[in-house]
Amino acid sequence: MCGKRARPGAELHAFAWWIAREYFGNLVDYGFTAGMEDDLDEIASGREEALPWLSRFYFGTSGPLPEPKMERTGDWQWRAMD
Numbered sequence: 001m002c003g004k005r006a007r008p009g010a011e012l013h014a015f016a017w018w019i020a021r022e023y024f025g026n027l028v029d030y031g032f033t034a035g036m037e038d039d040l041d042e043i044a045s046g047r048e049e050a051l052p053w054l055s056r057f058y059f060g061t062s063g064p065l066p067e068p069k070m071e072r073t074g075d076w077q078w079r080a081m082d
Contacts, residue, residue: 042048
């Protein structure tokens, strides 16, 4: 590297990427990952708001899921109500 050092953690990042690709490649959707990186870049640059993006990511475009109705049946026990 001619006297230049890589960023701290760059070697660890490269190794982690290799492990993920080698052993979990069938679980990684590269298109999804690339799209998420683009979206996060938009948030970081201020062109996208974080909270609306997170809501769409977790709940889709139909809005948040309704709160489940629960009842307490004991000190640390709960059950769903009909």
